[in-house]
Amino acid sequence: MNSLPLRQVYVDGRWTAPRATGTISVENPATLRIVGEVPDCGSEDVWRAVDAARRALPGWAATGVEERAAALTALREALVKHRDELAETVTREMGAPLSFSRRVQAGLPVRVLDGFTAELAAATAEERIGHSLVVREPVGVVGAITPWNYPLHQAVAKIGAAVAAGCTLVLKPSELAPLSSCFLATLIDGIGLPPGVFNLVPGRGTTAGAALTVDDGVDLVSFTGSLEAGRKVGAAAAGTVKKTCLELGGKSATLVLPDADLVTAVEDGVHSALHNAGQTCTARTRLLVPRARLDEALDIARAVVAGYVPGDPEDPATLLGPLASAGQRERVLGHLARAARSGARQVAGQDIAAALPPTGHYVAPSVWADVSPSMPLAREEIFGPVLAVMAFEDDDEAVSLANHSEYGLAATVWSGDRDRALAVARRLRVGQVDVNGAKFNAAAPFGGYKQSGIGRELGRHGIREFQEVKSLQLPV
Numbered sequence: 001m002n003s004l005p006l007r008q009v010y011v012d013g014r015w016t017a018p019r020a021t022g023t024i025s026v027e028n029p030a031t032l033r034i035v036g037e038v039p040d041c042g043s044e045d046v047w048r049a050v051d052a053a054r055r056a057l058p059g060w061a062a063t064g065v066e067e068r069a070a071a072l073t074a075l076r077e078a079l080v081k082h083r084d085e086l087a088e089t090v091t092r093e094m095g096a097p098l099s100f101s102r103r104v105q106a107g108l109p110v111r112v113l114d115g116f117t118a119e120l121a122a123a124t125a126e127e128r129i130g131h132s133l134v135v136r137e138p139v140g141v142v143g144a145i146t147p148w149n150y151p152l153h154q155a156v157a158k159i160g161a162a163v164a165a166g167c168t169l170v171l172k173p174s175e176l177a178p179l180s181s182c183f184l185a186t187l188i189d190g191i192g193l194p195p196g197v198f199n200l201v202p203g204r205g206t207t208a209g210a211a212l213t214v215d216d217g218v219d220l221v222s223f224t225g226s227l228e229a230g231r232k233v234g235a236a237a238a239g240t241v242k243k244t245c246l247e248l249g250g251k252s253a254t255l256v257l258p259d260a261d262l263v264t265a266v267e268d269g270v271h272s273a274l275h276n277a278g279q280t281c282t283a284r285t286r287l288l289v290p291r292a293r294l295d296e297a298l299d300i301a302r303a304v305v306a307g308y309v310p311g312d313p314e315d316p317a318t319l320l321g322p323l324a325s326a327g328q329r330e331r332v333l334g335h336l337a338r339a340a341r342s343g344a345r346q347v348a349g350q351d352i353a354a355a356l357p358p359t360g361h362y363v364a365p366s367v368w369a370d371v372s373p374s375m376p377l378a379r380e381e382i383f384g385p386v387l388a389v390m391a392f393e394d395d396d397e398a399v400s401l402a403n404h405s406e407y408g409l410a411a412t413v414w415s416g417d418r419d420r421a422l423a424v425a426r427r428l429r430v431g432q433v434d435v436n437g438a439k440f441n442a443a444a445p446f447g448g449y450k451q452s453g454i455g456r457e458l459g460r461h462g463i464r465e466f467q468e469v470k471s472l473q474l475p476v
Contacts, residue, residue, distance in 0.1 A: 030313050039201075039203065043208075046172075046215060049170040049200075050170055050218060053196055053217075059194055078187040090152055092179070093151065098313055098314050105153060111442035113160050119460035124467075143222070146174060149383075151174060155181050161463050165464075205225075214239055221244050248407075250283070254266075257421065271304065274304075283383075286387075289390075307319060322363075332363050339368055342377065345369050352364040352365060363384050365386070366387070379405060381407065406451045
C-alpha cells in the first residue's frame with residue numbers, strides 16, 4: 001500500500017502529477033482511519049487522459065485477437081500473483097470481510113478475464129449476410145466509471161472488455177474506494193500495454209465523472225452505480241449522443257417453490273442478502289416462500305442471521321463487515337425506520353444490534369416479515385444487510401410478486417422439479433436467473449431489465465457492448 005503512487009494520475013503510460021491540487025482522503029470504514037489519499041481531479045485531468053486515449057486508439061484498434069488476448073492473459077497473471085494484496089486493499093477501503101475479498105472481490109476478476117479471453121475470437125468474428133460482410137469494430141474511447149461496492153471487479157470488467165474490443169479507456173473509480181484501482185493501474189503498467197490505452201483519473205463523480213461523461217472525445221460511457229446516478233449519466237451522455245452501458249440497481253428475489261428443499265433454499269437466500277453487508281446490486285433482498293411454510297422459513301432465516309455478527313473485517317472468521325461509509329449507514333438506518341413505521345415486523349437481528357463494534361459504520365443484519373408489495377422495504381434498493389420475507393399461494397402469485405419491481409436485475413428459483421423451475425424462471429422480467437443454486441458464470445451476459453440498466457457486461461456480450469457494427473456491401 002505505501003508504495004502506491006496514490007497522489008498521482010496514470011496518463012499516457014506513466015504516473016504523473018495531476019493538474020488538480022486537492023486530494024480525497026480514503027477512510028477505512030471499520031476503523032475510521034485514513035488509509036490513503038488520491039487526487040481530486042477535475043476537467044483538466046480528464047481532458048488530458050481522454051486526449052491520450054484518443055491518440056492511442058488507432059494503434060490499439062488495429063491490433064489482432066492474439067495481441068489483445070496476450071494482454072488479458074498478462075493482466076490475469078498479475079491479478080493472481082497479487083491476489084492477497086488486492087483483497088487486503090479492498091477490505092481496507094470499503095470494509096468487505098477479508099475472506100469474502102479473497103474469494104470474490106479479488107477472485108472474481110480472474111474469472112472475468114478468463115471469460116473475455118475465451119469469447120474474444122467469437123466476439124470479434126466477421127459475419128456474412130447475403131452479399132454483405134458485417135464487421136465489428138472498436139467503439140472508440142471508453143469512459144469507465146466504477147462503484148465502491150466491488151471496486152476491483154467492476155474496474156477489471158470494464159478494462160477487460162475495452163482491451164478485448166480494441167478500445168482505449170479512461171477509468172474514474174469511486175472516490176470512496178479508489179485504492180484498488182490505483183493498485184490495478186500499477187499492475188497494468190507492468191504488462192506492456194501501449195501508452196494511452198489505459199488511463200486512470202481519480203476524482204469525484206460530480207466533477208471528474210461528470211467531465212468524463214460529457215467529453216466529446218469519449219465514444220461510450222460505461223457506468224455502474226445507483227439508479228439515481230445512472231439517470232444523470234444517461235441524460236448527460238445524451239448531449240453528445242454517445243453510447244452508454246448502465247449497470248444500475250436491483251431488488252432481486254429468491255423464489256422458493258413448494259416442492260423445493262426449504263432449508264437449502266432459504267439459507268441460500270439469506271446468505272445472498274447479507275454477503276458484502278448487502279452492498280451488492282444482485283443481492284436477493286426479497287425472499288418469497290409458500291404461505292403454508294412461512295413460519296418454518298422464518299425460523300431457518302433466524303438461524304442463518306445468528307452467524308452474521310458484525311466484526312473486524314480483517315478477522316478471517318468475520319462474515320459481516322461495516323457499510324462503506326457513514327452516509328451509507330445513515331441511508332440504511334433510515335430505510336429500516338420507515339419499514340417499522342409502515343407496519344413491517346422485524347423477526348431477526350434485534351439481539352445483534354446490541355453487540356455492534358463501538359467503532360465503524362456497522363449495521364446489524366435484519367429480517368422482516370409482514371411486508372406488503374407496496375412497502376418501500378419491498379420496492380426500494382436498500383444496499384444493506386436487510387431481507388424482506390413475503391408469502392405466496394401459488395406459482396402465479398410468486399411470479400407476480402417477483403416482477404412487482406421497477407428493477408429487473410436478477411433472481412433465483414428453487415424447485416424439486418427442474419422443468420418447473422425453468423418454466424418459472426422464463427416468466428421473470430430479469431436479466432439473470434439462477435436455477436436451484438447454480439453458480440455465477442463470468443462469461444455469460446450480465447445486466448438487467450427495466451430500470452436495472454442498459455446493456456450487458458462480461459464475456460462475448462460484454463465485449464460487443466464496446467463495439468460498433470459495420471456492413472460492407474459487396475458486389476454480387
